[in-house]
Amino acid sequence: MKRLALLLLPLLTSTCLAEAGSVPVRARNSMVVSQNAIASQVGASMLIAEGNAMDAAVATAFALAVVMPSAGNIGGGGFLVYRPARGEPVAYDFRETAPARASPTMFLREGKYDRVRHHDSHLAVGVPGTVAGLHRAWSEHGNLPWESLVEPAIAIAREGFMVTDGLARSLQKVLPEMQAHPASLAQFSRGGDPYEMGDLLIQTDLADTLERIAEKGAQGFYEGTTARLIEKEMERGGGLITREDLKAYRALRRTPLRGEYRGIEVLTMPPPTSGGVVLLEVLNVLEEFDLPGMGFGSAAYLHHLAEAMRRAFADRARYLGDPDFVKDMPVLRLVSKEYAATLRDTIRPRRASVSNPSTFEWPAESAETTHLSVVDSERNAVSLTYTLEAGYGSKIVVPGAGFLLNNEMGDFNAGPGLTNAEGLIGTEPNLAAPRKRMLSSMTPTILVRDGRPLLLLGSPGARTIPSTVAQTIMNVVDFKMNVQEAIDAPRVHHQWLPDLLRYERNGFSPDTLDILREWGHAVDEVDSMGAVEAVAVSDDGGWLEGGSDRRRPDGAAIGR
Ligand code: DON
Numbered sequence: 001m002k003r004l005a006l007l008l009l010p011l012l013t014s015t016c017l018a019e020a021g022s023v024p025v026r027a028r029n030s031m032v033v034s035q036n037a038i039a040s041q042v043g044a045s046m047l048i049a050e051g052n053a054m055d056a057a058v059a060t061a062f063a064l065a066v067v068m069p070s071a072g073n074i075g076g077g078g079f080l081v082y083r084p085a086r087g088e089p090v091a092y093d094f095r096e097t098a099p100a101r102a103s104p105t106m107f108l109r110e111g112k113y114d115r116v117r118h119h120d121s122h123l124a125v126g127v128p129g130t131v132a133g134l135h136r137a138w139s140e141h142g143n144l145p146w147e148s149l150v151e152p153a154i155a156i157a158r159e160g161f162m163v164t165d166g167l168a169r170s171l172q173k174v175l176p177e178m179q180a181h182p183a184s185l186a187q188f189s190r191g192g193d194p195y196e197m198g199d200l201l202i203q204t205d206l207a208d209t210l211e212r213i214a215e216k217g218a219q220g221f222y223e224g225t226t227a228r229l230i231e232k233e234m235e236r237g238g239g240l241i242t243r244e245d246l247k248a249y250r251a252l253r254r255t256p257l258r259g260e261y262r263g264i265e266v267l268t269m270p271p272p273t274s275g276g277v278v279l280l281e282v283l284n285v286l287e288e289f290d291l292p293g294m295g296f297g298s299a300a301y302l303h304h305l306a307e308a309m310r311r312a313f314a315d316r317a318r319y320l321g322d323p324d325f326v327k328d329m330p331v332l333r334l335v336s337k338e339y340a341a342t343l344r345d346t347i348r349p350r351r352a353s354v355s356n357p358s359t360f361e362w363p364a365e366s367a368e369t370t371h372l373s374v375v376d377s378e379r380n381a382v383s384l385t386y387t388l389e390a391g392y393g394s395k396i397v398v399p400g401a402g403f404l405l406n407n408e409m410g411d412f413n414a415g416p417g418l419t420n421a422e423g424l425i426g427t428e429p430n431l432a433a434p435r436k437r438m439l440s441s442m443t444p445t446i447l448v449r450d451g452r453p454l455l456l457l458g459s460p461g462a463r464t465i466p467s468t469v470a471q472t473i474m475n476v477v478d479f480k481m482n483v484q485e486a487i488d489a490p491r492v493h494h495q496w497l498p499d500l501l502r503y504e505r506n507g508f509s510p511d512t513l514d515i516l517r518e519w520g521h522a523v524d525e526v527d528s529m530g531a532v533e534a535v536a537v538s539d540d541g542g543w544l545e546g547g548s549d550r551r552r553p554d555g556a557a558i559g560r
Helices: 002-012 037-048 053-067 115-119 130-141 146-159 165-178 182-188 204-216 224-237 243-248 275-286 299-319 337-344 464-477 483-488 510-518
Strands: 025-027 031-034 077-083 090-094 252-254 257-261 264-268 369-375 381-387 445-449 452-457 501-504 523-526 533-537 544-548 556-559
Touching (some): 025 031, 031 037, 031 053, 031 533, 037 053, 037 146, 037 556, 053 077, 053 130, 053 204, 077 130, 077 445, 130 146, 146 204, 204 224, 224 243, 257 275, 275 337, 275 464, 369 452, 381 445, 452 464, 464 483, 510 523
Parallel strands (some): 369 533, 501 523
Antiparallel strands (some): 031 556, 077 090, 077 381, 090 252, 257 264, 264 445, 452 533, 544 556
16 A cells, blocks of 8 residues: 555646647656656655655666566666766766677677577677666665665566556567567466556566565675576576676766767766767767758758768767777767867768768667656756667566566677678677677766756667757757757658668658758658657756657656
8 A cells, every 4th residue: 555655646746747749747846757657657756755866767767677678677788877966977887798708709600690699599688787777876876765766666566557558569569579488478478468458467576576676785686596597597598697797797887978069068978888979979060050040850950960970970880889898999089079170071061971881881770778867856867778779678588587688789799890781790899798898879968057957868769869869959959949849859860871861750841851862862761760758957947847759658757
Protein backbone atom coordinates (compact mmCIF):
# COMPACT_ATOMS: atom_id res chain seq x y z
CA MET A 1 0.00 0.00 0.00
CA LYS A 2 2.88 2.32 0.93
CA ARG A 3 4.43 1.55 -2.46
CA LEU A 4 1.21 2.18 -4.32
CA ALA A 5 0.79 5.49 -2.54
CA LEU A 6 4.31 6.43 -3.53
CA LEU A 7 3.55 5.73 -7.16
CA LEU A 8 0.30 7.65 -7.16
CA LEU A 9 1.53 10.60 -5.16
CA PRO A 10 2.52 12.77 -8.09
CA LEU A 11 -0.87 12.37 -9.70
CA LEU A 12 -2.55 13.54 -6.54
CA THR A 13 -0.53 16.74 -6.35
CA SER A 14 -0.43 19.64 -8.75
CA THR A 15 1.18 17.51 -11.42
CA CYS A 16 0.73 18.41 -15.05
CA LEU A 17 0.93 15.99 -17.92
CA ALA A 18 1.59 16.90 -21.54
CA GLU A 19 -1.17 18.77 -23.34
CA ALA A 20 -2.01 18.33 -27.00
CA GLY A 21 -0.20 20.47 -29.56
CA SER A 22 3.27 21.88 -29.28
CA VAL A 23 2.77 23.08 -25.76
CA PRO A 24 5.35 22.00 -23.22
CA VAL A 25 4.44 20.88 -19.71
CA ARG A 26 4.98 23.90 -17.48
CA ALA A 27 5.83 23.80 -13.79
CA ARG A 28 7.62 25.94 -11.24
CA ASN A 29 9.15 23.45 -8.82
CA SER A 30 10.66 20.48 -10.65
CA MET A 31 10.42 18.40 -13.81
CA VAL A 32 11.10 14.79 -14.79
CA VAL A 33 10.96 13.79 -18.46
CA SER A 34 11.52 10.27 -19.71
CA GLN A 35 10.29 7.96 -22.45
CA ASN A 36 7.78 6.30 -20.13
CA ALA A 37 5.03 7.91 -18.05
CA ILE A 38 5.28 5.41 -15.17
CA ALA A 39 9.04 5.95 -14.94
CA SER A 40 8.67 9.74 -15.00
CA GLN A 41 6.11 9.39 -12.25
CA VAL A 42 8.51 7.32 -10.14
CA GLY A 43 11.12 10.07 -10.54
CA ALA A 44 8.59 12.74 -9.59
CA SER A 45 7.64 10.78 -6.47
CA MET A 46 11.30 10.91 -5.35
CA LEU A 47 11.27 14.68 -5.63
CA ILE A 48 8.10 14.84 -3.56
CA ALA A 49 9.82 12.65 -0.97
CA GLU A 50 12.55 15.33 -0.74
CA GLY A 51 14.98 13.60 -3.01
CA ASN A 52 17.05 15.69 -5.38
CA ALA A 53 17.48 15.50 -9.15
CA MET A 54 20.04 12.69 -8.86
CA ASP A 55 17.71 10.58 -6.69
CA ALA A 56 14.92 11.14 -9.19
CA ALA A 57 17.12 10.31 -12.19
CA VAL A 58 18.39 7.09 -10.62
CA ALA A 59 14.89 5.96 -9.60
CA THR A 60 13.56 6.81 -13.07
CA ALA A 61 16.35 4.80 -14.68
CA PHE A 62 15.59 1.74 -12.51
CA ALA A 63 11.88 2.07 -13.31
CA LEU A 64 12.63 2.28 -17.04
CA ALA A 65 14.51 -1.02 -16.70
CA VAL A 66 11.16 -2.57 -15.77
CA VAL A 67 8.59 -0.72 -17.87
CA MET A 68 10.62 -0.04 -21.02
CA PRO A 69 12.59 -3.22 -21.60
CA SER A 70 13.64 -2.24 -25.14
CA ALA A 71 16.15 0.28 -23.81
CA GLY A 72 15.67 0.87 -20.09
CA ASN A 73 18.13 -1.48 -18.50
CA ILE A 74 20.38 -2.86 -15.82
CA GLY A 75 22.18 -5.04 -18.38
CA GLY A 76 23.50 -2.18 -20.54
CA GLY A 77 25.37 1.05 -20.06
CA GLY A 78 25.34 4.78 -20.59
CA PHE A 79 26.44 8.28 -19.67
CA LEU A 80 25.22 10.96 -17.28
CA VAL A 81 26.01 14.67 -17.11
CA TYR A 82 25.26 16.33 -13.77
CA ARG A 83 25.24 20.02 -13.07
CA PRO A 84 24.63 20.78 -9.43
CA ALA A 85 23.11 24.14 -8.51
CA ARG A 86 26.31 24.74 -6.55
CA GLY A 87 29.72 23.29 -7.35
CA GLU A 88 31.37 21.83 -10.40
CA PRO A 89 29.58 19.82 -13.09
CA VAL A 90 30.60 16.21 -13.40
CA ALA A 91 30.03 13.38 -15.88
CA TYR A 92 29.67 9.66 -15.22
CA ASP A 93 30.81 7.08 -17.75
CA PHE A 94 29.13 3.73 -17.26
CA ARG A 95 29.71 2.49 -20.77
CA GLU A 96 30.04 -1.29 -21.11
CA THR A 97 33.56 -2.73 -21.36
CA ALA A 98 34.93 -5.58 -23.44
CA PRO A 99 35.59 -8.71 -21.38
CA ALA A 100 39.24 -9.63 -20.60
CA ARG A 101 39.26 -12.30 -23.31
CA ALA A 102 38.17 -9.85 -26.07
CA SER A 103 40.45 -9.20 -29.04
CA PRO A 104 40.39 -7.08 -32.22
CA THR A 105 39.72 -10.18 -34.31
CA MET A 106 36.97 -11.67 -32.16
CA PHE A 107 34.25 -10.89 -34.70
CA LEU A 108 35.96 -12.92 -37.42
CA ARG A 109 35.31 -16.58 -38.20
CA GLU A 110 38.02 -18.29 -40.22
CA GLY A 111 39.41 -14.87 -41.09
CA LYS A 112 36.08 -13.56 -42.41
CA TYR A 113 33.83 -10.98 -40.76
CA ASP A 114 30.86 -12.58 -39.04
CA ARG A 115 27.95 -10.22 -38.49
CA VAL A 116 26.23 -12.54 -36.03
CA ARG A 117 29.27 -12.66 -33.75
CA HIS A 118 29.53 -8.89 -33.86
CA HIS A 119 25.90 -7.92 -33.26
CA ASP A 120 23.75 -10.89 -32.43
CA SER A 121 25.40 -13.42 -30.13
CA HIS A 122 26.75 -13.90 -26.63
CA LEU A 123 30.04 -12.48 -27.96
CA ALA A 124 28.21 -9.21 -28.67
CA VAL A 125 27.53 -8.68 -24.96
CA GLY A 126 29.66 -6.12 -23.14
CA VAL A 127 30.21 -6.07 -19.37
CA PRO A 128 27.19 -4.05 -18.17
CA GLY A 129 27.82 -0.65 -16.57
CA THR A 130 24.41 0.72 -15.62
CA VAL A 131 24.16 -0.47 -12.02
CA ALA A 132 27.72 0.66 -11.16
CA GLY A 133 27.09 4.02 -12.83
CA LEU A 134 23.79 4.70 -11.11
CA HIS A 135 25.23 3.62 -7.77
CA ARG A 136 28.32 5.80 -8.10
CA ALA A 137 26.37 8.87 -9.22
CA TRP A 138 23.93 8.37 -6.33
CA SER A 139 26.69 7.79 -3.75
CA GLU A 140 28.36 11.06 -4.72
CA HIS A 141 25.26 13.23 -5.18
CA GLY A 142 22.09 11.49 -3.98
CA ASN A 143 20.14 12.34 -0.90
CA LEU A 144 17.61 9.57 -0.30
CA PRO A 145 18.54 6.05 0.88
CA TRP A 146 19.66 3.82 -2.01
CA GLU A 147 16.97 1.18 -1.37
CA SER A 148 14.22 3.76 -1.69
CA LEU A 149 15.36 4.51 -5.26
CA VAL A 150 15.18 0.88 -6.32
CA GLU A 151 12.00 0.03 -4.39
CA PRO A 152 9.45 1.41 -6.89
CA ALA A 153 11.09 -0.60 -9.69
CA ILE A 154 10.95 -3.74 -7.53
CA ALA A 155 7.27 -3.15 -6.81
CA ILE A 156 6.41 -2.62 -10.48
CA ALA A 157 8.37 -5.71 -11.52
CA ARG A 158 6.82 -7.89 -8.80
CA GLU A 159 3.25 -6.64 -8.91
CA GLY A 160 3.23 -5.96 -12.64
CA PHE A 161 2.17 -3.04 -14.79
CA MET A 162 -0.26 -2.63 -17.63
CA VAL A 163 1.18 -3.19 -21.09
CA THR A 164 0.63 -0.12 -23.27
CA ASP A 165 -0.17 -0.21 -26.96
CA GLY A 166 3.40 0.90 -27.68
CA LEU A 167 4.97 -1.88 -25.62
CA ALA A 168 2.59 -4.51 -27.01
CA ARG A 169 3.55 -3.59 -30.58
CA SER A 170 7.23 -3.50 -29.79
CA LEU A 171 7.18 -6.89 -28.01
CA GLN A 172 5.21 -8.45 -30.82
CA LYS A 173 7.91 -7.34 -33.25
CA VAL A 174 10.83 -8.64 -31.19
CA LEU A 175 9.40 -12.03 -30.14
CA PRO A 176 10.60 -13.90 -33.26
CA GLU A 177 14.15 -12.80 -32.44
CA MET A 178 13.83 -14.20 -28.93
CA GLN A 179 12.99 -17.74 -30.06
CA ALA A 180 16.50 -19.01 -29.31
CA HIS A 181 16.35 -17.79 -25.72
CA PRO A 182 13.71 -19.54 -23.58
CA ALA A 183 14.17 -17.19 -20.61
CA SER A 184 13.51 -14.21 -22.88
CA LEU A 185 10.37 -15.80 -24.29
CA ALA A 186 9.17 -16.72 -20.81
CA GLN A 187 9.61 -13.18 -19.59
CA PHE A 188 8.23 -11.27 -22.57
CA SER A 189 5.40 -13.45 -23.88
CA ARG A 190 2.46 -15.40 -22.49
CA GLY A 191 3.75 -18.87 -23.23
CA GLY A 192 4.84 -17.79 -26.71
CA ASP A 193 1.81 -15.58 -27.44
CA PRO A 194 2.42 -11.85 -27.62
CA TYR A 195 1.19 -9.64 -24.77
CA GLU A 196 -1.71 -7.39 -25.65
CA MET A 197 -2.42 -3.86 -24.57
CA GLY A 198 -3.93 -3.91 -21.09
CA ASP A 199 -2.31 -7.20 -20.02
CA LEU A 200 -0.35 -7.23 -16.77
CA LEU A 201 3.40 -7.83 -17.24
CA ILE A 202 4.97 -9.34 -14.11
CA GLN A 203 8.76 -9.89 -13.94
CA THR A 204 9.52 -11.85 -10.79
CA ASP A 205 13.15 -12.76 -11.54
CA LEU A 206 13.87 -9.12 -12.33
CA ALA A 207 12.25 -8.11 -9.02
CA ASP A 208 14.57 -10.54 -7.20
CA THR A 209 17.65 -9.14 -8.95
CA LEU A 210 16.58 -5.60 -8.16
CA GLU A 211 16.11 -6.62 -4.55
CA ARG A 212 19.71 -7.85 -4.40
CA ILE A 213 20.78 -4.49 -5.86
CA ALA A 214 18.64 -2.60 -3.36
CA GLU A 215 20.17 -4.56 -0.46
CA LYS A 216 23.80 -4.71 -1.50
CA GLY A 217 24.26 -1.80 -3.91
CA ALA A 218 26.41 -2.46 -6.97
CA GLN A 219 27.72 -5.67 -5.35
CA GLY A 220 24.22 -7.08 -5.67
CA PHE A 221 24.82 -7.11 -9.42
CA TYR A 222 28.56 -7.55 -9.95
CA GLU A 223 29.09 -10.26 -7.32
CA GLY A 224 27.15 -13.13 -5.76
CA THR A 225 24.01 -14.63 -7.27
CA THR A 226 23.55 -12.16 -10.14
CA ALA A 227 27.17 -12.44 -11.28
CA ARG A 228 26.98 -16.23 -11.09
CA LEU A 229 23.83 -16.28 -13.23
CA ILE A 230 25.42 -14.03 -15.85
CA GLU A 231 28.55 -16.20 -15.99
CA LYS A 232 26.45 -19.33 -16.33
CA GLU A 233 24.53 -17.86 -19.28
CA MET A 234 27.81 -16.81 -20.91
CA GLU A 235 29.15 -20.37 -20.57
CA ARG A 236 25.92 -21.77 -22.01
CA GLY A 237 25.98 -19.48 -25.06
CA GLY A 238 29.71 -19.22 -25.79
CA GLY A 239 30.12 -15.67 -24.41
CA LEU A 240 33.30 -14.32 -22.83
CA ILE A 241 32.16 -12.49 -19.71
CA THR A 242 33.38 -14.01 -16.44
CA ARG A 243 32.77 -13.22 -12.80
CA GLU A 244 36.21 -11.56 -12.76
CA ASP A 245 35.13 -9.22 -15.57
CA LEU A 246 32.05 -8.30 -13.60
CA LYS A 247 33.93 -7.77 -10.36
CA ALA A 248 36.51 -5.61 -12.16
CA TYR A 249 33.92 -3.29 -13.74
CA ARG A 250 34.15 0.35 -12.63
CA ALA A 251 31.98 3.31 -13.53
CA LEU A 252 34.22 6.33 -14.13
CA ARG A 253 33.90 9.98 -13.25
CA ARG A 254 34.91 12.23 -16.13
CA THR A 255 35.14 15.95 -16.69
CA PRO A 256 32.33 17.11 -18.96
CA LEU A 257 33.32 18.60 -22.29
CA ARG A 258 32.65 22.33 -22.28
CA GLY A 259 31.84 24.38 -25.33
CA GLU A 260 30.04 27.61 -26.05
CA TYR A 261 27.33 28.34 -28.59
CA ARG A 262 26.28 31.97 -29.09
CA GLY A 263 27.34 32.86 -25.56
CA ILE A 264 25.62 29.84 -23.98
CA GLU A 265 27.76 27.26 -22.21
CA VAL A 266 27.34 23.69 -23.50
CA LEU A 267 28.19 20.89 -21.04
CA THR A 268 28.28 17.51 -22.71
CA MET A 269 29.81 14.05 -22.60
CA PRO A 270 33.45 13.40 -23.58
CA PRO A 271 34.74 10.13 -25.12
CA PRO A 272 34.24 7.18 -25.02
CA THR A 273 31.18 8.66 -26.63
CA SER A 274 31.69 10.62 -29.81
CA GLY A 275 28.43 12.48 -29.13
CA GLY A 276 29.81 15.51 -27.32
CA VAL A 277 32.68 16.04 -29.77
CA VAL A 278 30.37 15.77 -32.80
CA LEU A 279 27.81 18.08 -31.17
CA LEU A 280 30.37 20.78 -30.40
CA GLU A 281 32.00 20.55 -33.82
CA VAL A 282 28.61 21.00 -35.52
CA LEU A 283 27.60 23.92 -33.28
CA ASN A 284 31.02 25.63 -33.64
CA VAL A 285 30.96 25.37 -37.43
CA LEU A 286 27.41 26.76 -37.64
CA GLU A 287 27.86 29.53 -35.09
CA GLU A 288 29.16 32.07 -37.62
CA PHE A 289 26.27 31.56 -40.04
CA ASP A 290 23.04 33.56 -39.89
CA LEU A 291 20.73 30.59 -39.39
CA PRO A 292 17.56 32.59 -38.57
CA GLY A 293 18.28 34.59 -41.75
CA MET A 294 18.34 31.37 -43.77
CA GLY A 295 15.11 30.25 -42.08
CA PHE A 296 14.17 26.96 -40.43
CA GLY A 297 13.77 24.18 -42.97
CA SER A 298 15.22 26.20 -45.86
CA ALA A 299 17.53 24.50 -48.33
CA ALA A 300 20.32 26.85 -47.22
CA TYR A 301 19.93 25.84 -43.58
CA LEU A 302 19.74 22.10 -44.32
CA HIS A 303 22.76 22.33 -46.61
CA HIS A 304 24.90 24.03 -43.96
CA LEU A 305 23.72 21.57 -41.31
CA ALA A 306 24.60 18.61 -43.52
CA GLU A 307 28.03 19.99 -44.37
CA ALA A 308 28.85 20.62 -40.69
CA MET A 309 27.69 17.11 -39.77
CA ARG A 310 29.61 15.50 -42.64
CA ARG A 311 32.87 17.02 -41.37
CA ALA A 312 32.28 16.17 -37.71
CA PHE A 313 31.46 12.54 -38.53
CA ALA A 314 34.60 12.21 -40.66
CA ASP A 315 36.61 13.24 -37.58
CA ARG A 316 34.68 10.78 -35.45
CA ALA A 317 35.81 7.94 -37.71
CA ARG A 318 39.34 9.14 -37.91
CA TYR A 319 40.18 9.91 -34.30
CA LEU A 320 37.77 8.72 -31.63
CA GLY A 321 37.73 5.72 -29.30
CA ASP A 322 38.13 4.93 -25.59
CA PRO A 323 40.42 7.66 -24.14
CA ASP A 324 41.97 5.15 -21.76
CA PHE A 325 43.29 3.22 -24.77
CA VAL A 326 43.68 5.82 -27.53
CA LYS A 327 46.22 8.20 -26.09
CA ASP A 328 46.59 10.72 -28.89
CA MET A 329 42.97 11.77 -29.36
CA PRO A 330 42.93 15.47 -30.29
CA VAL A 331 39.63 16.19 -28.52
CA LEU A 332 40.40 19.75 -27.47
CA ARG A 333 41.54 20.66 -30.96
CA LEU A 334 38.43 19.12 -32.52
CA VAL A 335 36.09 21.14 -30.31
CA SER A 336 38.00 24.43 -30.64
CA LYS A 337 36.66 27.52 -32.42
CA GLU A 338 39.88 27.76 -34.45
CA TYR A 339 39.43 24.29 -35.86
CA ALA A 340 35.76 25.02 -36.63
CA ALA A 341 36.85 28.07 -38.64
CA THR A 342 39.08 25.89 -40.84
CA LEU A 343 36.21 23.47 -41.45
CA ARG A 344 33.80 26.34 -42.15
CA ASP A 345 36.13 27.69 -44.84
CA THR A 346 35.72 24.46 -46.79
CA ILE A 347 31.91 24.74 -47.01
CA ARG A 348 30.57 26.14 -50.28
CA PRO A 349 27.22 27.91 -50.06
CA ARG A 350 25.34 26.00 -52.77
CA ARG A 351 27.42 22.94 -53.44
CA ALA A 352 27.56 19.67 -51.51
CA SER A 353 31.03 18.34 -50.66
CA VAL A 354 31.78 14.72 -51.48
CA SER A 355 32.52 12.14 -48.79
CA ASN A 356 35.17 9.71 -49.97
CA PRO A 357 33.71 6.20 -49.89
CA SER A 358 37.02 4.52 -50.64
CA THR A 359 38.14 5.13 -47.09
CA PHE A 360 35.13 4.48 -44.88
CA GLU A 361 31.66 3.07 -44.94
CA TRP A 362 29.33 2.52 -42.01
CA PRO A 363 27.53 -0.50 -40.61
CA ALA A 364 23.85 -0.21 -39.82
CA GLU A 365 22.98 0.66 -36.26
CA SER A 366 19.65 0.09 -34.66
CA ALA A 367 17.40 2.46 -32.89
CA GLU A 368 16.85 1.77 -29.21
CA THR A 369 18.32 3.82 -26.46
CA THR A 370 16.58 6.17 -24.08
CA HIS A 371 17.16 9.54 -22.46
CA LEU A 372 15.85 11.21 -19.32
CA SER A 373 16.21 14.76 -18.00
CA VAL A 374 15.51 15.95 -14.45
CA VAL A 375 15.60 19.40 -12.81
CA ASP A 376 14.76 19.78 -9.12
CA SER A 377 13.57 22.75 -7.06
CA GLU A 378 17.14 23.90 -6.38
CA ARG A 379 17.94 23.61 -10.10
CA ASN A 380 20.28 20.64 -9.80
CA ALA A 381 20.17 19.10 -13.26
CA VAL A 382 20.69 15.54 -14.54
CA SER A 383 20.88 14.53 -18.19
CA LEU A 384 21.18 10.75 -18.62
CA THR A 385 21.23 8.53 -21.72
CA TYR A 386 21.56 4.75 -21.48
CA THR A 387 21.09 1.82 -23.80
CA LEU A 388 21.17 -1.89 -24.55
CA GLU A 389 22.37 -0.90 -28.10
CA ALA A 390 19.73 -2.62 -30.29
CA GLY A 391 16.10 -2.71 -29.16
CA TYR A 392 16.07 -5.36 -26.39
CA GLY A 393 19.88 -5.57 -26.81
CA SER A 394 21.10 -9.11 -27.43
CA LYS A 395 17.51 -10.34 -26.82
CA ILE A 396 19.07 -12.59 -24.16
CA VAL A 397 17.42 -12.54 -20.74
CA VAL A 398 19.75 -13.97 -18.09
CA PRO A 399 17.88 -17.08 -16.88
CA GLY A 400 16.88 -16.66 -13.25
CA ALA A 401 17.93 -13.01 -13.19
CA GLY A 402 15.20 -11.55 -15.40
CA PHE A 403 17.07 -8.82 -17.27
CA LEU A 404 18.20 -8.37 -20.85
CA LEU A 405 21.86 -8.26 -21.80
CA ASN A 406 23.16 -5.60 -24.17
CA ASN A 407 24.77 -6.22 -27.58
CA GLU A 408 27.05 -3.20 -27.24
CA MET A 409 30.20 -5.00 -28.48
CA GLY A 410 28.71 -4.30 -31.93
CA ASP A 411 29.76 -0.67 -31.43
CA PHE A 412 33.41 -1.73 -31.73
CA ASN A 413 34.76 -1.71 -35.26
CA ALA A 414 34.42 -5.00 -37.11
CA GLY A 415 38.11 -5.98 -37.26
CA PRO A 416 41.55 -4.67 -38.25
CA GLY A 417 41.68 -3.38 -41.82
CA LEU A 418 38.14 -4.49 -42.54
CA THR A 419 36.94 -1.17 -43.93
CA ASN A 420 34.98 -1.87 -47.09
CA ALA A 421 32.21 -0.56 -49.28
CA GLU A 422 29.74 -3.14 -47.96
CA GLY A 423 29.50 -1.44 -44.62
CA LEU A 424 32.36 -2.39 -42.32
CA ILE A 425 35.01 -0.28 -40.64
CA GLY A 426 38.36 -1.42 -39.37
CA THR A 427 40.08 1.72 -38.09
CA GLU A 428 42.40 1.41 -35.14
CA PRO A 429 40.98 3.70 -32.41
CA ASN A 430 37.78 1.71 -31.97
CA LEU A 431 38.94 -1.91 -32.31
CA ALA A 432 37.98 -4.29 -29.49
CA ALA A 433 40.56 -4.94 -26.74
CA PRO A 434 40.38 -6.36 -23.22
CA ARG A 435 38.41 -4.09 -20.85
CA LYS A 436 38.15 -1.35 -23.49
CA ARG A 437 34.99 0.75 -23.87
CA MET A 438 33.38 0.78 -27.32
CA LEU A 439 32.80 4.15 -29.03
CA SER A 440 29.30 5.55 -28.58
CA SER A 441 27.24 8.42 -30.03
CA MET A 442 25.16 9.13 -26.94
CA THR A 443 25.04 12.85 -26.13
CA PRO A 444 23.54 13.77 -22.75
CA THR A 445 23.87 17.56 -22.64
CA ILE A 446 23.11 20.55 -20.41
CA LEU A 447 23.11 24.17 -21.66
CA VAL A 448 23.91 26.84 -19.11
CA ARG A 449 23.27 30.58 -19.28
CA ASP A 450 24.12 33.15 -16.60
CA GLY A 451 25.01 30.43 -14.13
CA ARG A 452 21.64 28.65 -14.53
CA PRO A 453 20.68 25.56 -16.50
CA LEU A 454 18.86 26.61 -19.68
CA LEU A 455 18.17 23.34 -21.48
CA LEU A 456 18.77 19.65 -20.65
CA LEU A 457 18.44 17.11 -23.41
CA GLY A 458 19.55 13.91 -25.08
CA SER A 459 18.16 11.27 -27.42
CA PRO A 460 18.38 7.73 -28.73
CA GLY A 461 19.18 7.16 -32.39
CA ALA A 462 22.78 5.89 -32.63
CA ARG A 463 24.72 8.15 -35.00
CA THR A 464 21.73 10.43 -35.45
CA ILE A 465 21.95 11.33 -31.73
CA PRO A 466 24.37 14.28 -31.87
CA SER A 467 22.61 15.57 -35.01
CA THR A 468 19.28 15.42 -33.21
CA VAL A 469 20.67 17.14 -30.13
CA ALA A 470 22.34 19.87 -32.22
CA GLN A 471 19.12 20.61 -34.14
CA THR A 472 17.02 20.74 -30.98
CA ILE A 473 19.50 23.22 -29.47
CA MET A 474 19.40 25.43 -32.60
CA ASN A 475 15.61 25.25 -32.66
CA VAL A 476 15.56 26.76 -29.17
CA VAL A 477 18.51 29.17 -29.48
CA ASP A 478 18.29 30.32 -33.10
CA PHE A 479 14.68 29.70 -34.07
CA LYS A 480 13.19 30.66 -30.69
CA MET A 481 10.96 27.60 -30.41
CA ASN A 482 9.64 26.42 -27.08
CA VAL A 483 11.03 23.06 -26.00
CA GLN A 484 8.10 21.01 -27.31
CA GLU A 485 8.16 22.79 -30.68
CA ALA A 486 11.91 22.28 -30.83
CA ILE A 487 11.40 18.55 -30.31
CA ASP A 488 8.50 18.25 -32.74
CA ALA A 489 10.29 20.05 -35.59
CA PRO A 490 11.46 17.77 -38.43
CA ARG A 491 15.10 16.62 -38.47
CA VAL A 492 17.87 15.82 -40.90
CA HIS A 493 21.10 13.85 -40.52
CA HIS A 494 24.38 13.42 -42.36
CA GLN A 495 27.16 11.14 -41.09
CA TRP A 496 29.84 11.56 -43.77
CA LEU A 497 29.39 8.05 -45.11
CA PRO A 498 27.19 6.85 -46.58
CA ASP A 499 27.06 10.20 -48.37
CA LEU A 500 23.34 10.78 -47.81
CA LEU A 501 21.37 13.70 -46.46
CA ARG A 502 18.64 11.90 -44.56
CA TYR A 503 15.39 13.70 -43.77
CA GLU A 504 12.24 12.80 -41.88
CA ARG A 505 9.23 11.84 -43.97
CA ASN A 506 6.83 14.74 -44.60
CA GLY A 507 9.20 17.08 -42.77
CA PHE A 508 10.34 19.21 -45.69
CA SER A 509 8.76 20.43 -48.90
CA PRO A 510 9.49 18.67 -52.22
CA ASP A 511 10.76 22.00 -53.63
CA THR A 512 13.32 22.26 -50.82
CA LEU A 513 14.49 18.70 -51.46
CA ASP A 514 14.79 19.50 -55.18
CA ILE A 515 17.05 22.45 -54.42
CA LEU A 516 19.23 20.24 -52.22
CA ARG A 517 19.47 17.69 -55.04
CA GLU A 518 20.47 20.46 -57.42
CA TRP A 519 23.26 21.44 -55.06
CA GLY A 520 24.59 17.90 -55.17
CA HIS A 521 23.06 16.22 -52.12
CA ALA A 522 21.77 12.67 -52.32
CA VAL A 523 18.65 13.01 -50.18
CA ASP A 524 17.17 9.97 -48.49
CA GLU A 525 13.85 9.69 -46.67
CA VAL A 526 13.59 7.98 -43.26
CA ASP A 527 10.54 7.48 -41.06
CA SER A 528 11.79 9.29 -38.00
CA MET A 529 14.91 10.18 -36.05
CA GLY A 530 15.54 10.22 -32.34
CA ALA A 531 13.35 10.75 -29.28
CA VAL A 532 14.36 13.81 -27.29
CA GLU A 533 13.32 14.12 -23.64
CA ALA A 534 14.16 17.65 -22.55
CA VAL A 535 13.65 20.33 -19.91
CA ALA A 536 14.01 24.05 -20.56
CA VAL A 537 14.41 26.58 -17.75
CA SER A 538 13.12 30.15 -18.14
CA ASP A 539 15.60 33.04 -18.10
CA ASP A 540 14.75 33.99 -14.53
CA GLY A 541 14.92 30.35 -13.42
CA GLY A 542 11.32 30.49 -12.22
CA TRP A 543 9.62 28.26 -14.79
CA LEU A 544 10.42 24.83 -16.13
CA GLU A 545 9.15 23.50 -19.44
CA GLY A 546 9.23 19.77 -20.17
CA GLY A 547 9.07 18.33 -23.66
CA SER A 548 8.71 14.67 -24.58
CA ASP A 549 9.16 13.33 -28.10
CA ARG A 550 5.96 12.10 -29.77
CA ARG A 551 7.90 10.15 -32.37
CA ARG A 552 7.86 7.28 -29.87
CA PRO A 553 5.02 6.15 -27.61
CA ASP A 554 4.62 6.37 -23.84
CA GLY A 555 6.92 9.31 -22.95
CA ALA A 556 5.87 11.94 -20.42
CA ALA A 557 7.03 15.15 -18.80
CA ILE A 558 5.83 15.37 -15.23
CA GLY A 559 6.16 18.74 -13.58
CA ARG A 560 5.19 20.10 -10.21
O1 DON B 1 26.19 3.92 -27.97
C1 DON B 1 25.66 4.16 -29.03
O2 DON B 1 25.81 5.20 -29.65
C2 DON B 1 24.67 3.16 -29.59
N1 DON B 1 24.92 1.84 -29.07
C3 DON B 1 23.33 3.63 -29.21
C4 DON B 1 22.29 2.82 -29.87
C5 DON B 1 21.13 3.66 -30.11
O3 DON B 1 21.08 4.84 -29.86
C6 DON B 1 20.04 3.04 -30.70
N2 DON B 1 18.95 3.94 -30.51
N3 DON B 1 18.19 4.57 -30.82
